[in-house]
Amino acid sequence: MKMAKPNALPWLSLSALVIALDLWTKHLALAHLEYHRPVPFIDGLWNWTLTFNTGAAFSFLAGAGGWQRWLFTVLAVGISGLLVFWLARTPRGDWRTALPFALVIGGALGNLHDRLRWGHVVDFVDWHYAGWHWPAFNLADAAIVAGAIGIALFGLIPRKGGQ
Secondary structure (H helix, E strand, O other), X not given: OOXXXXXXXXXXXXXXXXXXXXXXXXXXXXXXXXXXXXXXXXXXXXXXXXXXXXXXXXXXXOOOOOHHHHHHHHHHHHHHHHHHHHHHOOEOOOHHHHHHHHHHHHHHHHHHHHHHHHOOEEEEXXXXXXXXXXXXXXXXXXXXXXXHXXXXXXXXXXXXXXX
8 A cells, every 4th residue: 555645735724824814914904094094104115004905916807896806706716726736736845836835825815705705805005105106915915926926936946856
């Protein structure tokens, strides 16, 4: 009988941590910030500003009339499910694959919670400089971006020993 190799599913604990931190920070934002009223954190660079996004990254499709909520719900569930499937086939020690997958899963499910509960995503991090504002975001968004960068970078960087 052949023993199964340990897979990377334990990395889902990182996804759970991302979800918990994301929901906690959004709870704090909803409890302590007023909608569209900036609170300076680093003057001239960073505000806490509560805003709601019915679209995706950079408010993509935010004004589409409501159907986008279900499109992004299906995408979050589908992509997260696919990444969990791949984690189950990834060796446990392959952190270069598992880490970015876990970040994307956690971020996608954190924002999915918002879409299903409120019909929009809660954003509150507002970076700006000289009147230019980066689109507001949250911890889930940061995890998705970090995971996507990791997937791209680790996919391009050769592994030692041809692994």
